[in-house]
Amino acid sequence: MMPTFKKILFNLFAWSIVLAVAFPLFWMLVTSVKPGFELFRRPPTILPETWTLEHYWKLLSETNFLIYFRNSIILSTATTLVVVAVATLGAFSLVRFKYRGRESLAFLVLFTYLLPSVVLIIPLYLLMVGLGLSNTIFSLVIAYTTFALPYALWLLRSFMAGIPEDLESAALCDGATRMGAFRDVILPQLLPGIISTALFTFILSWNEYLYALVLVNSDASRPLTTGVMNMLISSFNIEWSLLMAASVMMSVPLIIVFAFLQSYLTRGFGAGGVKG
Amino acid sequence: MAEVVFSNVQKKFGTFTAVHGLDLNINEGEFVSLLGPSGCGKTTTLRMLAGLEFPSSGDIRIGSRVVNDLAPGERDIAMVFQSYALYPHMTVGDNMAYPLKKRGVKKAEREAAVAKTAELLQLTPLLSRKPRQLSGGQQQRVALGRALVRDPQVFLLDEPLSNLDAKLRGYMRVELVELHRRLGRTMVYVTHDQLEAMTMSDRIAVMEGGKLQQFAPPAEVYAEPANRFVASFIGTPGMTLMDGDLTRQDGCWTFSAPGLSLPVGPLKDIAQPGPACFGVRPEHVRIGEGPVSGLVQVVEKTGHENIVIIGLEGGQRLTGRVPAPQSWTIGESVRLSFDTDFAHIFAAGTHGERLNLTQAPRSANHLNLTTVKTETQS
Numbered sequence: 001m002m003p004t005f006k007k008i009l010f011n012l013f014a015w016s017i018v019l020a021v022a023f024p025l026f027w028m029l030v031t032s033v034k035p036g037f038e039l040f041r042r043p044p045t046i047l048p049e050t051w052t053l054e055h056y057w058k059l060l061s062e063t064n065f066l067i068y069f070r071n072s073i074i075l076s077t078a079t080t081l082v083v084v085a086v087a088t089l090g091a092f093s094l095v096r097f098k099y100r101g102r103e104s105l106a107f108l109v110l111f112t113y114l115l116p117s118v119v120l121i122i123p124l125y126l127l128m129v130g131l132g133l134s135n136t137i138f139s140l141v142i143a144y145t146t147f148a149l150p151y152a153l154w155l156l157r158s159f160m161a162g163i164p165e166d167l168e169s170a171a172l173c174d175g176a177t178r179m180g181a182f183r184d185v186i187l188p189q190l191l192p193g194i195i196s197t198a199l200f201t202f203i204l205s206w207n208e209y210l211y212a213l214v215l216v217n218s219d220a221s222r223p224l225t226t227g228v229m230n231m232l233i234s235s236f237n238i239e240w241s242l243l244m245a246a247s248v249m250m251s252v253p254l255i256i257v258f259a260f261l262q263s264y265l266t267r268g269f270g271a272g273g274v275k276g
Numbered sequence: 277m278a279e280v281v282f283s284n285v286q287k288k289f290g291t292f293t294a295v296h297g298l299d300l301n302i303n304e305g306e307f308v309s310l311l312g313p314s315g316c317g318k319t320t321t322l323r324m325l326a327g328l329e330f331p332s333s334g335d336i337r338i339g340s341r342v343v344n345d346l347a348p349g350e351r352d353i354a355m356v357f358q359s360y361a362l363y364p365h366m367t368v369g370d371n372m373a374y375p376l377k378k379r380g381v382k383k384a385e386r387e388a389a390v391a392k393t394a395e396l397l398q399l400t401p402l403l404s405r406k407p408r409q410l411s412g413g414q415q416q417r418v419a420l421g422r423a424l425v426r427d428p429q430v431f432l433l434d435e436p437l438s439n440l441d442a443k444l445r446g447y448m449r450v451e452l453v454e455l456h457r458r459l460g461r462t463m464v465y466v467t468h469d470q471l472e473a474m475t476m477s478d479r480i481a482v483m484e485g486g487k488l489q490q491f492a493p494p495a496e497v498y499a500e501p502a503n504r505f506v507a508s509f510i511g512t513p514g515m516t517l518m519d520g521d522l523t524r525q526d527g528c529w530t531f532s533a534p535g536l537s538l539p540v541g542p543l544k545d546i547a548q549p550g551p552a553c554f555g556v557r558p559e560h561v562r563i564g565e566g567p568v569s570g571l572v573q574v575v576e577k578t579g580h581e582n583i584v585i586i587g588l589e590g591g592q593r594l595t596g597r598v599p600a601p602q603s604w605t606i607g608e609s610v611r612l613s614f615d616t617d618f619a620h621i622f623a624a625g626t627h628g629e630r631l632n633l634t635q636a637p638r639s640a641n642h643l644n645l646t647t648v649k650t651e652t653q654s
Contacts, residue, residue, distance in 0.1 A: 169328050170361035173432075174422070175349035175378035184374070188365040 025251075032056070032244035039240055055245040064219050065246060068227030073253075075137050075223050076205035079144040083152045083201045084194055086145075091156035092182060096168065106157065113150035120146065121214050128215060135218050143211045148201045155200065159193025160186075195264040199257065206254060224250050278339030278352075278429040278462060279304045280325065285334035287320050287486075294320045296486045297334070302464065302479075307456050309465045309473035312483035313509070319434060321483070322466045326355050326432050338430055349378065354423035355432040358439065360415045362407035368418050369394075369403035375426045393425040413444045424459075431463040437472060449475055470510055474498070482506050489627070503629050504622040507555050513583050515555045515620075516594035522552040522621065531621060534590025536568065538614075540621050542633040551624035552631070556614050558583065558597035563604070566613025570594070572604040586610060 031039065032055055034048040059065045094106050124143050125134070133139040163186060171181035187194075212226040222230065228246045232239040280302040287295040295317040302308045310318035323329040325336060327348035335342050343351050354375065362371050369390055376386045394400045397417045407415055416436060423431055433452075437445045453476050456463055467473050473480045474494040482489040482497060482505075490502035501507035507515045520533030522540075529540045529547065531554045538554070563584060573593065576583040582603050584596045596612070604610060622628040 164359055164361065166357045166359045166361035167363065169323075169326075169348075170355065170357055170422075171363075171374070171378075172328065172348040173326055173353065173355040174375035177347070177349070180378065185363055188363075 028244045028247050028251075031240060032248050034241065036241055055241040056249070059242055059245050059249070063231055063242070064222075064227060065224075065231075065249070067219065068222055068224045068231075069249070071137055071221060071227070072206060072223040072225075072250075075140050075144070076202050078137075078141045079148060079205040080198050080201045082141060082145050083148045084198050087149055087152035087156045087197060088187075088190065088194060090149075090153050091160045092186065094153070094157050095160040096165070106154070109150045109153055113147065113154075117147055117210060121211060124211070125214055135216055135221055137216075137221050137223075139215050140208075140212060140221075140223065143215055144201075144205045144208060148204050152197045152201055155197050156190070156193050159190055163189045192264050195261055199261055199264065202257065203254060206250075279337075280430060280462060280464065281335075281337040282321070282325075283335045283337070285321075285324065285331045285336060287317070287324060287329060288332040294486050295324070295331075298488055300481055300488065300491060302462060305460045305462055306478045307453075307463045307465065307476060309467055309477040309480045310483060311467055311470060311473040311480050311509075312489075313468060316483040317486035318466045318468075318481075318483050320486075322355075322432050322434055322464060325430070325464060326353055327351050352429045353432055354426055354428040354430075355434065356419045356423050356436045358435040360407075360419040360436075360439075362415055362418055362422075364407055367404050367406055368399060368410070368421075371407065371418055372399075372403075372421045372425050375422060379426070389425050390421075393421045396424070397421045412440055413448070416440060416448065420455075424455075427461075429462065431461055433463065433465045435467055435469075436465075438467070438469070445472075452476060470512070474510075482509065484509070484627075499618075500632075501555075501620065501630060503627050504553055504555070504625070505627050507620060507622065507630070511557055513558050513595045513597070515557050516561070517622075518554045518592045518594070519624075520552060520554060522547065522549050524549050529621075533592060535588045535592065536590065538616065538619075540616070540619070540632075543621060543631040544633050546629070547621075547623075547631045553622040553624065553628055555620040555622060556594070557618065558595045560615035560618040561586075561594060561596035562613045562615070563596045563598060563602075563610055566611045568612040568614075570610055570612060572606055572608045572610055575604060575606060577603070586612065 030046070030048060033051050033053065034045070035050050035052045035054070038045060038048060038050065090109075094102060124146070128134045128139040128142070133142070167185050167189065168181045171185045172178070176184060207225065208223075209225040209229075212223050216222055216226070219227070224246070228243065228250070232243045232246065280300075282298045282300040285295060285298045286293065298317075298321060300308075300321075310321055312318050320329060324331050325338075327343065327346060327350075331344060336344055338351060338353070348355075363374065366374065372390045372393060373386045376389055381389070390403070391400070394403055397420060399414070399417055399421055402410060402414060402418070407418065410418065416439070419436065437448050437452075440448060449472060456476075465472070465476065474497075477494055479491060479493050480497050481491045482502075484505050490497055490506045492500075492502075497506060498510055501510060501515075504517065508517060518533050518536070520531055520536065522543075523530050523532065529543050531538050531540050531552060533554065536554075540554075563586070568588065570586040570588045572584055573587045574583075574585040576585075577600070580600050582598050582600060584598060584604055585593060586596060587593050594612075621631045623631055
């Protein structure tokens with residue numbers, strides 16, 4: 001009896017947590033397909049009486065949503081590419097090369113990650129203005145790289161350390177150059193690490209708000225996070241239906257990517273936690 | 277096929293010296309084992325030969341070329357690693373073809389060479405499998421195949437059998453010797469297993485503490501160990517080593533230890549009266565009759581023979597070896613004698629040099645020894 005009771009209790013507990021996490025997402029989805037007049041009805045309807053996609057259509061045809069979406073895609077992809085490329089080579093150097101101060105350098109890199117991002121916003125903004133990059137997507141790519149790279153470097157360092165050194169030595173003896181061994185042998189082994197690092201960086205860039213708010217204030221360069229907020233939330237009014245529709249569309253790419261690659265992501269966190 | 281020469285090669289890692297001034301001449305087509313305990317510098321030596329480590333000073337020559345500054349791929353060597361180091365994402369066939377691919381060999385030639393080597397090592401049915409789908413023995417053969425496929429000048433093998441079970445290890449030892457005989461290539465083999473070194477090598481380089489202790493054929497290393505370390509390291513069960521004193525009277529040397537006093541043969545000029553060490557292998561201890569007495573402390577039965585550990589009157593312990601039917605019970609009092617022609621005298625210290633002037637004889641000359649009572653016993 002006791003184990004069954006315990007089981008039921010655990011299940012109830014687990015499902016209540018799932019419900020608490022999933023309900024806002026469910027409500028976001030439901031609100032985005034409710035007609036405007038049904039939004040504020042009391043008591044509220046759990047499922048809409050009338051289903052509509054008018055908010056989606058309005059968002060796509062009458063607002064800058066697609067521009068912001070494109071900006072976010074460019075921004076997140078570019079950041080991911082830069083971070084993965086630099087972090088992979090950096091991790092290779094930190095793990096495989098022997099030079100003075102290698103460990104100190106690795107910790108120094110992590111130290112930058114420990115700084116609160118707010119501290120760096122003003123210096124970065126001034127830097128971007130000085131470089132003539134303010135108000136560009138590129139400035140955000142650089143900014144995001146500064147805080148995504150340290151973590152990515154450490155994550156990939158853990159993965160790299162797990163690849164036997166003998167594999168690279170064998171490739172060198174087999175006639176490969178150092179870069180050849182890296183490309184032929186190390187990279188394929190590192191693929192799960194690269195994928196999880198890429199996912200982490202992409203999600204971070206896609207969801208980032210603070211830097212985007214400070215560094216970019218033109219519609220041509222705004223990503224989705226600040227663009228949607230700026231467009232739909234004002235001091236006097238919040239366009240709830242459009243906001244929810246935008247939120248759904250913002251979440252879709254991440255959900256798709258995550259659904260296919262989530263095993264890599266969890267493996268990545270495991271590697272970071274255990275070996276790092 | 278090429279000779280390999282180390283000339284005064286030193287390797288330092290920071291302040292730690294892993295290899296001290298190594299001089300080693302490995303002949304063309306020779307099978308040489310680098311043998312020693314963990315941390316003796318044997319793997320570092322092999323890695324320097326492979327080009328995976330660079331010497332801090334000295335020269336390494338393969339054939340007529342000094343290879344100090346050459347990358348591993350330019351040295352015309354092939355290496356088999358202890359972990360096999362098979363590329364997990366490639367099939368067996370791709371693993372074996374990789375060294376050829378890196379050297380720009382055309383696909384058709386690559387495939388032919390892989391097929392030929394696979395045939396030699398009975399790997400043909402496994403060519404399309406991934407390494408993780410193979411047993412340890414099969415993985416080991418693939419690693420060998422990847423080294424063989426290119427026909428390099430020198431083969432380097434870094435403890436390639438240590439991950440195999442005892443039976444397979446025995447089988448692969450024979451296979452490797454056969455392979456070496458067939459290919460006639462120079463092979464340098466690193467191992468900490470003296471049985472592998474003794475059974476496979478033309479010559480053994482015994483290393484310890486980064487220094488070469490002895491470089492000689494297996495029989496010589498066994499019968500005439502250069503120093504006390506080699507004597508203690510080679511042989512299972514190990515040589516009995518007893519500390520005592522050397523004295524010289526009328527040109528004749530005598531070794532004395534508590535409970536023992538025995539005349540020893542002619543010694544080298546460097547021999548000095550004073551502390552020294554007497555060594556005798558288990559098979560040269562005759563148990564049953566003789567002037568020395570002791571108590572049986574341990575009997576290890578291995579099936580075909582029994583290892584008997586005997587405590588002597590003076591507190592020393594020695595190990596004897598007798599054929600299986602003979603055995604003694606623990607606590608039994610026994611008499612002993614030694615084949616003194618096969619006994620050794622070493623200078624004092626853990627690396628004391630072997631002082632015997634003569635070479636160990638081919639046949640046993642059984643001599644009984646006199647014993648004297650120690651002062652405490654008298």
